[in-house]
Amino acid sequence: MRISTPGRICFFGEHQDYLGLPVIAAAISRRISVEGSYRDDNKIILNLPDLGSKEEFTLDTTFPYVKPRDYFRSTVNVVRRKGLTFSKGFEVTIHGNIPINSGTSSSSALIVSWAHFLDKLSDNPLNFSPKELGEIANAAEVLEFGEPGGMMDNYSTAIGNVIYLESTPVIKVETLTPRLGTFVLGDSLEPKDTLGIIARCRYGMEEVIKIVTDHDPAFSIFTTPVEKLGDYRSVLSGDQLSLLKANIEDRDILVEGKALLIDSAENHAGTGFDKHFGSLLYKHYQNLRDHKRTSTPKIERMMNAALNAGALGGKINGSGGGGCMFAYAPTHAEEVAEAIEREGGKSYIITVDKGTRIEG
Template structure:
C-alpha cells in the first residue's frame, strides 16, 4: 500500500490559530509518501533513505517514547486509544520532497500519512475522513507531547487544497477554490526558532489580552475593532501595543482575503492577483515588524522577489529562520 500527503503553506492567519483565530492555508505540490505493508513479526521497520536513516521497534503496548517528538510511536499509541488493534508489525519505505523544518508542515504531513496507512492496515481497518485524520495527527504531534502549536498544519495537510479553518468555538472547515497562480517557495537555509518565536507571539500576546481585559472586560480578539486598540495605550508598552494592533489587523486581513478568494471563485474579482498579493505583503509586514518572526535574510529574499515582479510575499511557518 502507498499513501501520500502534501505539505502546506499558510496564506493568512500566521501565528493566530493558537489564539483561537481562523487561518487560511493551502496544500503544496510537495509530498511525503509511505509505501509498505504488514511484517511477518511484531517489529516495525522504517526505512528513510532520503535521510539515510532506519528505525525499528517492537509493537509494545503502550509504546514508550525514546526521543523528543517520537511521532511514529505516538501515532500508534493514539490510534490504540481510539480502538485500533495491531497484531503485527509493519515494514515501510518513507520518501518525501517537503523541506524539513522549513515551515511547510513536513512533520504533520508525515503523521497524517502514517495514521492513514496504519488505520487501513490495522486488524480492524477503517477508512477515516480527512478531518478525522487531521484530528489524530494533531493529537499525536501536539497534545501527546505538550507542544504549543495549533491545528492548522494537521487539517490543511489532511484535507488538501485551500481551506479556511476555525477552531473556536468548535472546529469548522470550509474548502475554498480560488483561482490562484503559482507560488515560489524559497528556503533561507536558516534554522528556525519555533519555541523562541512562540514565547513572544503566543505567550506574549496572551499576556497582552489578559492585561487589556483587566481594564476592558468587553475586549475580544475576535471582534474588537482595530481602531479601538489605541484606547489601551496607557496600559501597554509601545511594543505590546504594536503586537496587539498587528494581531487585530492580521485578523481583518484574513477576513478580507477570504472574501477576495470567494469573489475569485465567482468571477467577480478582476484584479484578484494584485489584491491578493497586497494582502499577503501586509500580513508579512506585521509578521516582520511586530511579531518579529522574520530574519534579515528572509526580508531580503521577500524584497528581492517583489523587485523581480512578484505580486506579494510573506514568511511562512513559525519563523526565526
Template sequence: MKISTPGRICLFGEHQDYLGLPTIAAAISRRISIEGTYRNDTQIIIHLPDLNAKESFFLSETLPYSKGRDYFRSTINVLKRRGFVFSRGLECKVHGNIPINSGTSSSSALIVSWANFLTRHADNPTEVSPKELGEIANAAEVLEFGEPGGMMDHYSTAIGNVIYLESTPKIYVEGLQPQLGTFVLGDSQQPKDTLGILARCRFGMEAIIQKVTEYDPTFSIFTTPYAQAAHYSSLLNNDELGLLKANLEDRDILRTGKELLIQSQLAANGDFDKEFGQLLYRHFENLRDHKRTSTEKINRMIDASMKAGALGGKINGSGGGGCMFMYAPDHAEAVAEAITREGGIPYIITVDEGSRVEAYREA
C-alpha cells in the same frame, strides 16, 4: 501501498491560532510518502533514507515511548484507542521533498501519511475521512506529548487544497476551492527560532490581552475594531501597542482574504491576483515589523522577489528562519532566480490535494 501527503503554507492568520483566531492554509505540491507492506512477524521497520536513518520496534499492547516526539509509536497508540487492531508487522520506506524544519509542516505531513497508511493496514482496515486523519495526527503529535500547537498543519495536509480553520469556540473547518496560480517557496536555510518567536508573539501578546482586558473588560481579540487600539496608547508602550495593532489588523486581513478567496470561486475577478498578493504582503509587513518573525535574509529574499514580478508573499511558519513564499502566477521562474541570488533555495509550487493513495498492491 504508497501514501503521500503534502506540506502546507499559511496564507493568513500566521501566529494567531494560539490566540483562538482562525487561519487559512494551503496544501502545496511538495509531499512526503510512505510505501510498504506487511511482514511475517510483529516488527515495525521504517526506513528513512533521506535522513540516513531507520526506526524499528515490535508491536505490543501499548507501545512505550523511547524518546520525545516518538511519533511512529504514538500514532499506533492513538489508533488503538480508537479501536484499530494491529497484529502484523509492517516494513515501510519514507521519502519526501518538503523542506525539513522550515515551517512547511514536514513532520505533520509525515504523521498524516503514517496514520493514513496504518488505518488501511490494521486488522480491521478502515478508510477514515481527511478530517479524522487530521485529528488522529494532531493527537499523535501534539496531545500525546503535551506540546504547544494547533490543528492547522494536520487538517491542512490531510484535507488538502485551501482550508479555513476555526478553533474557538469549537473546531470548524471549511474547504475552499479558489483558482490560485503559481507560488514560489523559498528556503532561507536558516534554522527557525520557534521558542524565541513564541516568547514574543504568543506569550507577549497574551500578556497584552490580559492587561488591556483588565483595563477595559469589553475588549475582545475577536470583535474589538482595529481603530479602538489607539484607546490603549496610555496603557501600553509603543512596542506593545504595535503588536496589538498588528494582531487586530491580521485578523481583519484574514477576513478580507477569505471573502476574496470565496468570491474567486463564484465569479471571475480580473483584479484577484493583485488583491490577493497585496493582502499577503500586508500580513508580512505586520510579521516583519511588529511580530518580528522575519530575518534580514528573508526580507531580502522577499524584496528581490517583488522586484522580479511577484505580487506579494510572506514568511511562513513560526519564523526566525525557515521558509518564505511568494505569489507569482506570471513570473515564477524570475522570482525563483531572485531567491537564488539572495542565497535561498527556491521551489516552484502550486496548491495540491491532501493525503492520498498513490499506489496499491495486494499483500
C-alpha cells in the same frame, strides 16, 4: 500500499490559531510518502533514506516514548485508542520533497501519511476521513507531547487544497476552491527560532490580552476594532501595543482575504484578483516582520528580490526566525525562483495540491 500527504503554506492567520483566531492555509505540491507492506512478525521497521536513518520497534501492548517528539510511536498509540488493532508489523520506506524544519509542515505531513497508512493496513480499517486524520495527527504531534502548536498544520495537510479553519468556540473547517496560480517557495536555509518566536507571538500576546481585558472587560480579540486600540496606551508598552495592533490587523486581513478567495472561486478577475491577493499576503508579512518579528534579514532580501522579479506579494511561512517564505507569482515564476536563489535561498515552484491520498 503507498500513501502521500502534502506540506502546507499559510495564507492568512499566521501565529493566530493558538489565540483562537481563524486561519486560511493551503496544501502544496511538495509531499511526503509512506510506502510499505506487512511483515510476518510484530516489528515495525521504518526506513528513512532521505535522512540516512532507520527506526525499529515492536508492536507491544504499551508504547512508552523513548525520545522527544516520538511521532511514529505516538501515532500508533493514538490510532489504537481510536479502535484500530494490529496482528502484524510493517516495513515501510519514507520519502519526501518538503523542506524539513522550515515551516512547511513536513512533520505533520509525515504523521498524516503514517496514520493513513496504519488505518488502511490495520486488522479493522475504520477508513478515517481526511478531517479525522487531521485530528489524529494533531493528537499524535501536539497533544501527546504538550507542544504549543495549533491545528492548522494537521488539518491543512490532511484535507488539502485551501481550507478556512476556526478553532473557537468549536472546530469548523471549510474547504475553499479559489482559482490560484503558481507560487514560489523560498527556503532561507536558516534554522527556525521556533521557541523564541512563540515566546513573543503566543505568550507575549496572551499577556497583552490579559492586561487589556483586566483594564476593559469588553475587549475581545475577535471583535474589538483596530480604532479602539488607542484606548489601551495607558496600560500597554509601545511594544505590546504594536503586537496587539498587528494581531487585530491580521485578523481583519484574513476576513478580507477569505471574501476574496470565495469570490475568486466563482468569478476569477484575473490580474485584479492576483494583485489584490498578493497585496493582502504582503500586508500580513509586514505585520509579521515589523511587529511580530518573525522575519530575518536574509528572508527580507529574498522577498524583495522576488517582488522585483515580478511576484505580486508573499509572506514568511510558519513559526519564523528562519525557515521559508513564499511569493505569489502567477506569472514570472521562473524569474522569481531565480531571484530567490541569487539571494542564497533554495526555491521551489509550487501550486495548491490535494490532501492525503493513496497513490497508485
